[in-house]
Amino acid sequence: MSANDRRPVGSPQSQTYDSAFLKACRREPVPHTPVWFMRQAGRSLPEYLKVREGIPMLESCMRPELVTEITLQPVRRHGVDAAIFFSDIVVPLKAIGIDLDIKPGVGPVIAEPIRTRGDLARLRDLTPDDVAYVTEAIGMLTRELGSTPLIGFAGAPFTLASYLVEGGPSRNHEHTKALMYGDPQLWADLLDRLAEITGAFLKIQIEAGASAVQLFDSWVGAIAPADYTRSVMPASAKVFDAVASYGVPRIHFGVGTGELLGLMGEAGADVVGVDWRVPMDEAARRVGPGKALQGNLDPAVLFSTPDAVMAKTDEVLAAAAGLEGHIFNLGHGVLPTTDPDALTRLTEYVHTRTAAR
Numbered sequence: 507m508s509a510n511d512r513r514p515v516g517s518p519q520s521q522t523y524d525s526a527f528l529k530a531c532r533r534e535p536v537p538h539t540p541v542w543f544m545r546q547a548g549r550s551l552p553e554y555l556k557v558r559e560g561i562p563m564l565e566s567c568m569r570p571e572l573v574t575e576i577t578l579q580p581v582r583r584h585g586v587d588a589a590i591f592f593s594d595i596v597v598p599l600k601a602i603g604i605d606l607d608i609k610p611g612v613g614p615v616i617a618e619p620i621r622t623r624g625d626l627a628r629l630r631d632l633t634p635d636d637v638a639y640v641t642e643a644i645g646m647l648t649r650e651l652g653s654t655p656l657i658g659f660a661g662a663p664f665t666l667a668s669y670l671v672e673g674g675p676s677r678n679h680e681h682t683k684a685l686m687y688g689d690p691q692l693w694a695d696l697l698d699r700l701a702e703i704t705g706a707f708l709k710i711q712i713e714a715g716a717s718a719v720q721l722f723d724s725w726v727g728a729i730a731p732a733d734y735t736r737s738v739m740p741a742s743a744k745v746f747d748a749v750a751s752y753g754v755p756r757i758h759f760g761v762g763t764g765e766l767l768g769l770m771g772e773a774g775a776d777v778v779g780v781d782w783r784v785p786m787d788e789a790a791r792r793v794g795p796g797k798a799l800q801g802n803l804d805p806a807v808l809f810s811t812p813d814a815v816m817a818k819t820d821e822v823l824a825a826a827a828g829l830e831g832h833i834f835n836l837g838h839g840v841l842p843t844t845d846p847d848a849l850t851r852l853t854e855y856v857h858t859r860t861a862a863r
Contacts (some may be wrong), residue, residue: 743774
């Protein structure tokens with residue numbers, strides 16, 4: 507992952523190369539365990555609610571000044587070691603013309619689900635012009651962030667396919683699995699198209715200045731390992747391959763993926779995200795050598811007392827003590843009603859607890 511140091515001097519990636527976050531991604535010694543939180547830029551922050559007031563989610567993702575402000579808010583407030591680009595995993599689908607909306611309290615809803623071969627024609631290629639607001643926002647952000655890395659992200663093909671096939675969020679993924687098992691060729695072609703779109707979306711973010719990228723496979727924990735290997739991993743690997751030449755760290759995260767951790771690493775990730783269900787040392791055993799790990803405090807712990815939060819944090823840090831590289835995060839996203847001060851205290855505690863002596 508030394509490609510970053512081949513970037514022109516002064517580029518966003520060269521400015522962030524020696525950050526604790528990127529060092530941990532590369533499994534190099536760090537001054538302290540780096541910290542960032544999934545969904546750190548969002549509903550837990552009153553300043554976020556204020557600037558988003560009256561603005562629909564998808565529209566807010568398309569306003570560069572607003573995206574910049576929201577992305578910077580948790581860096582200012584919590585002192586985290588990385589920012590994550592404020593967007594949504596369905597943004598590239600919206601950008602290529604899929605009729606969808608993000609409904610409050612529900613999530614992404616697709617007007618016409620994709621379930622036949624003829625529907626594939628609606629998934630055209632994504633071009634930089636489709637998401638010019640992303641390029642503009644990342645340019646603004648990297649100038650503001652300086653030496654703090656910006657993480658770009660995208661939804662993984664399986665999770666995007668699930669939304670498209672189901673028509674929205676699903677508990678059981680029955681239409682998705684029916685397609686995957688009943689028409690494996692159509693399923694493979696669908697995921698391959700989504701891999702191309704996702705790879706293009708990540709490339710755009712990296713070329714605009716993102717220092718790392720994370721592939722979110724939010725729903726893939728619903729899949730058994732054999733099905734993952736056969737029907738999901740080829741498309742995820744295609745996404746990771748698409749951005750491999752840039753040399754930026756590639757993070758892979760899913761929820762309920764304890765049985766898939768090793769396979770998710772094999773798909774091409776440099777860093778494997780771990781939810782709270784598997785201890786970090788056990789996750790390392792499942793993933794194997796050569797990968798950094800990210801995680802994995804249960805987000806609900808933050809609703810307990812400060813002493814309890816510190817005790818559970820110590821458990822995570824102890825389990826991660828022998829890892830080649832560790833990025834401290836929650837085992838999923840920040841819950842909307844989390845006290846922001848609890849996140850600030852947690853960041854400071856991890857930094858202090860792990861500071862190099």
